[in-house]
Amino acid sequence: MSGYSAEVKVAETIAYKMVSLPRRIIKETQRLLQEPVPGISAVPDDSNARYFHVIVTGPDDSPFEGGLFRLELFLPEDYPMSAPKVRFVTKIYHPNIDRLGRICLDILKDKWSPALQIRTVLLSIQALLSAPNPDDPLANDVAELWKVDEAEAIRNAKEWTRRYAMDN
Amino acid sequence: MFLLDFFWSLWESITHILTFSRNPQNNKLSIHVKSNTGSSVDVDLDPQWDIGTLKEAIAPKIGLPADDMEIILAGKSLDDSTTIAECDLGEQSVLHAVKSHGQRQRRSRPLNQIMSDLVEENDATLTTVSEVPENQDSVQPPVADSEEKQQKNAHFYVYCSVCMTKSTGNPATPLKPKEGKLRVRCFSCKSGAIQLDSDPASWSDVLEPARVSGDCQEQGCSDGPVAWAEFFFKCAEHVPKSENESAAVPLYLIRANSRSTPCLACMDVLDTVVVFSCAHTICLDCFNDYMTSKIRERKFVLDDNVGYSLPCPVGCEGSLITEIHHFRLLAPNLYNLYQQFATEDFVLKSGGVLCPHPNCGMGIYPDDDCNTVRCTCGYVFCKRCLQGNHIGDCDNAVDILTGLSPSYTIDPSRAAQSKWDEASHRSIRAGTKPCPKCRTATERAGGCMHMVCTRCDFEWCWVCQTSWTRSCMGSHWFG
Numbered sequence A: 001m002s003g004y005s006a007e008v009k010v011a012e013t014i015a016y017k018m019v020s021l022p023r024r025i026i027k028e029t030q031r032l033l034q035e036p037v038p039g040i041s042a043v044p045d046d047s048n049a050r051y052f053h054v055i056v057t058g059p060d061d062s063p064f065e066g067g068l069f070r071l072e073l074f075l076p077e078d079y080p081m082s083a084p085k086v087r088f089v090t091k092i093y094h095p096n097i098d099r100l101g102r103i104c105l106d107i108l109k110d111k112w113s114p115a116l117q118i119r120t121v122l123l124s125i126q127a128l129l130s131a132p133n134p135d136d137p138l139a140n141d142v143a144e145l146w147k148v149d150e151a152e153a154i155r156n157a158k159e160w161t162r163r164y165a166m167d168n
Numbered sequence B: 001m002f003l004l005d006f007f008w009s010l011w012e013s014i015t016h017i018l019t020f021s022r023n024p025q026n027n028k029l030s031i032h033v034k035s036n037t038g039s040s041v042d043v044d045l046d047p048q049w050d051i052g053t054l055k056e057a058i059a060p061k062i063g064l065p066a067d068d069m070e071i072i073l074a075g076k077s078l079d080d081s082t083t084i085a086e087c088d089l090g091e092q093s094v095l096h097a098v099k100s101h102g103q104r105q106r107r108s109r110p111l112n113q114i115m116s117d118l119v120e121e122n123d124a125t126l127t128t129v130s131e132v133p134e135n136q137d138s139v140q141p142p143v144a145d146s147e148e149k150q151q152k153n154a155h156f157y158v159y160c161s162v163c164m165t166k167s168t169g170n171p172a173t174p175l176k177p178k179e180g181k182l183r184v185r186c187f188s189c190k191s192g193a194i195q196l197d198s199d200p201a202s203w204s205d206v207l208e209p210a211r212v213s214g215d216c217q218e219q220g221c222s223d224g225p226v227a228w229a230e231f232f233f234k235c236a237e238h239v240p241k242s243e244n245e246s247a248a249v250p251l252y253l254i255r256a257n258s259r260s261t262p263c264l265a266c267m268d269v270l271d272t273v274v275v276f277s278c279a280h281t282i283c284l285d286c287f288n289d290y291m292t293s294k295i296r297e298r299k300f301v302l303d304d305n306v307g308y309s310l311p312c313p314v315g316c317e318g319s320l321i322t323e324i325h326h327f328r329l330l331a332p333n334l335y336n337l338y339q340q341f342a343t344e345d346f347v348l349k350s351g352g353v354l355c356p357h358p359n360c361g362m363g364i365y366p367d368d369d370c371n372t373v374r375c376t377c378g379y380v381f382c383k384r385c386l387q388g389n390h391i392g393d394c395d396n397a398v399d400i401l402t403g404l405s406p407s408y409t410i411d412p413s414r415a416a417q418s419k420w421d422e423a424s425h426r427s428i429r430a431g432t433k434p435c436p437k438c439r440t441a442t443e444r445a446g447g448c449m450h451m452v453c454t455r456c457d458f459e460w461c462w463v464c465q466t467s468w469t470r471s472c473m474g475s476h477w478f479g
């Protein structure tokens, strides 16, 4: 993880790769790099400006506190008419995230609107870490346990955070 | 402040036209002048002429002294000092010459300019129109500059069936709206020789007939001095072939971006934008992207009053587009898809079924008491499960002809229709299953097995291909 200091250099290298990109993506990227959302870093890939390497810091007072979670975010061809595709790369024990890292979040599906941005998506994901929602119509084993024995579920989440999100 | 700005830009555009029209190549306009007694004169006009000069020129032909004559355009009597250039006439426009009623009308602002205020102001604040100061001369004309002035002149956009239905070459290219002009005629006799009693005060006044009254000076009009006005739009981009050519349809969500609102999708500030009733603003290119992605996802809404339409991209309550001609801007091949989906959804909503046979898709209203439907294409199918005609109940159907379980042929039934463009073909083949209820090809997005049919809203399970249950959530909610 190269950290924030490398971002300026990255911004320079991608600057001219972005020429063929829609202006909206360029603007969003510049803003993400210049005014990052606290606790979130999102950096476009060197070879593909539609692919972002994202790191979300586990929110304080959540079972994910102290963890650094890597995600990948991809802007499809018809972005912003369709939603970005986002997935957790780091394993995480969370009732709204499946074992492949896919996130069930309404704004990534039917509630997506072109007025939303990468920034809003990342903020929503951060919020989802602060407030897991096992009552959302998903009932995989994590969500089940979260409802039946929340203390046990939170212990698991902390254990996974320690094991997978702090090793670096 | 707004009004002052308005006059400055108005003055700029007038000065611009005048400058422009000094070019001798461009300056003749052929128009028709009709009198209310039935005679009609064709004149070639110099845009620098004023209305007084025009009156002198046509007086002998019309048989009405210039002093007794009024020239009416778009519901307004034109002042003698108004120049032809200021009238914003198109080639082959019609002016009406009528006998004056005695006292001269005060000079009033041309209709297109009044309406450009309405476009910019929202309907509730329209009272400013009547507060317009009378003497425009007190505003010092600033120096006119550059080309963008000409764009400010385009206040209305229309769908023109003459210009926009010609094959434009590539059927995958979106269409551009045409510039339009607002005109008015008598609601009763359809003559343009009507003088309005008041200006239209809102878009509703323009879009619905008989809301603004006027004095119709057409001889023999039954309504005469107590007539109702009817507004209509003309395409400004082609020369009309005849006077009775059908009107252009106003695409009234499309406006000049006078407030420099950034597009909600691309964030750029563009000259021409689509403004929804909720005030959300999107540029024309993004509007086309929006329509395109929604038609591909089959996410249009079939509304009983409006038709097959879309809300604003954010999905605001009550923001449905009420003039479906806005969708004529879709690339022609997608517009065909729009019409196909609209028809199919209408058939389904009104109790019909679509023939599931490959390359057919015919809409059929089956008998209430019989499950077997015979399509004109020859295919016989079960109206309940849309599988081939079968004996036994739908879940354990055995095909009458083959004795096998009928396997579903969703893909060909819709995708093979020649109307589908390449991109849809690809996405359809990538991973679709039919909705268990209405058989619409449905693509799986993301990892969820929980499917919601885009057509009938049926919630179903990708794995079980039946309705979505708690047990589906428990055992295979994700892939």
Ligand SMILES: [Zn+2]
Residues within 6 Å of the ligand: B160, B161, B162, B163, B164, B178, B235, B236, B237, B238
């Ligand atoms: Zn036209």
Ligand SMILES: [Zn+2]
Residues within 6 Å of the ligand: B186, B187, B188, B189, B190, B191, B216, B217, B218, B221, B222, B223, B224, B227
């Ligand atoms: Zn009349």
Ligand SMILES: [Zn+2]
Residues within 6 Å of the ligand: B263, B264, B265, B266, B267, B268, B282, B283, B284, B285, B286, B287
């Ligand atoms: Zn845009």
Ligand SMILES: [Zn+2]
Residues within 6 Å of the ligand: B276, B278, B279, B280, B312, B313, B314, B315, B316, B319
């Ligand atoms: Zn809206």
Ligand SMILES: [Zn+2]
Residues within 6 Å of the ligand: B355, B356, B357, B360, B361, B362, B375, B376, B377, B378, B379
């Ligand atoms: Zn058929």
Ligand SMILES: [Zn+2]
Residues within 6 Å of the ligand: B382, B383, B384, B385, B386, B387, B390, B393, B394, B397
């Ligand atoms: Zn059946």
Ligand SMILES: [Zn+2]
Residues within 6 Å of the ligand: B435, B436, B437, B438, B439, B440, B453, B454, B455, B456, B457, B458
């Ligand atoms: Zn369905």
Ligand SMILES: [Zn+2]
Residues within 6 Å of the ligand: B461, B462, B463, B464, B465, B469, B471, B472, B476
């Ligand atoms: Zn299932």
